């Protein structure tokens with residue numbers, strides 16, 4: 001292989017059609033290759049007829065060099081084109097010849113366009129301009145040519161190639177209340193569509209734009225706990241499965257524990273240790289007599305009463321859970337292996353810090369010292385046992401969802417429904433509302449395939465990162481283009497840009 005052929009290979013120029021006739025080096029590491037066409041004839045751009053008739057016999061050097069390849073910011077390859085002036089025999093119009101690697105406007109080559117678009121995924125437009133020593137305007141002109149409607153087109157192609165379709169629908173914000181709806185397929189883990197609005201009409205028209213064949217293949221869909229999408233999709237699709245995301249269920253359980261914890265701290269702070277009315281309704285009674293408060297604060301009276309029977313169960317259960325590893329307060333060690341003394345928390349310190357993290361961490365992830373602290377909180381600062389109750393229910397619920405055990409979920413809903421605490425009752429209502437979704441989740445996910453929105457959240461996140469990198473987008477079209485480059489182009493580069501290998 002001779003050296004010219006190698007250079008042609010590197011430059012991605014077809015040696016049969018074109019010849020490299022000259023090479024110069026400019027300041028700033030810019031290398032300029034002069035290229036001329038080999039053929040004597042040229043097709044007319046106006047009528048398409050091949051012609052070899054020249055208007056004059058001179059060759060003209062194109063005034064501006066074409067940006068071609070950007071090896072690094074100090075090694076840039078440009079092409080200088082030698083062009084002949086033709087005159088068409090059929091339509092009599094005059095024209096300069098055109099190379100096959102030139103872009104439409106002739107300011108740069110197709111390879112450079114592909115480079116700009118591909119690197120926009122991780123660089124800003126201005127940065128690309130700086131690296132390739134060109135003007136930002138030209139870069140943005142190239143970026144404007146991206147057609148973001150292709151997201152939905154490629155999405156339909158992906159869907160048509162599948163046998164079963166499981167969709168996921170989720171939204172995120174473009175700016176303020178201007179939202180964007182992201183639809184992904186769960187099994188192939190691919191972005192299917194991006195809609196520039198979250199109204200039901202948009203979703204409906206998108207579903208209706210799918211071919212009937214594809215619509216019939218939709219076996220299930222999953223959403224976070226948003227009723228609107230569920231209703232829309234239920235109305236359009238025939239017998240789809242609706243599933244609720246596991247992590248949103250977990251979030252809901254954590255919220256329940258957190259609210260209970262805050263209410264408990266508040267009650268302890270105000271000395272309303274036994275405020276039945278407050279706990280059961282979540283509202284503060286207007287008038288409290290001194291006797292009321294005195295009675296409320298007497299915790300021992302309550303624990304001896306019949307009402308406490310149910311709460312006793314939870315207290316014992318939480319103790320059992322926390323004793324799992326039998327942590328001894330004297331054996332505590334820090335990461336360096338030095339022993340550390342365990343100090344009991346005082347009530348004031350508990351009220352000041354709240355120990356929120358302890359309640360929101362799952363039991364299996366708690367460290368020894370955290371177990372001791374939680375045990376102490378349940379023993380000493382949880383006068384009515386509501387903390388132990390909600391915490392035990394949260395742990396039971398998470399275990400049940402992990403094991404996909406629907407019977408256990410039924411039991412938890414029943415237990416929550418009969419609880420005295422208004423927040424637990426609310427939790428039971430939430431679970432009942434989404435009961436069918438939870439059941440579908442348990443029945444239709446397996447170890448390999450889970451109805452989870454981790455992927456969609458990932459795509460959402462990478463969109464948001466793009467948004468943050470550029471300090472927000474002014475135009476929604478540009479934002480959709482960026483999503484297109486970031487999420488679709490990575491997988492489909494070869495199809496869209498056959499010119500680069």
Ligand SMILES: [Zn+2]
Nearest residue numbers: 044047088091
């Ligand atoms: Zn012509």
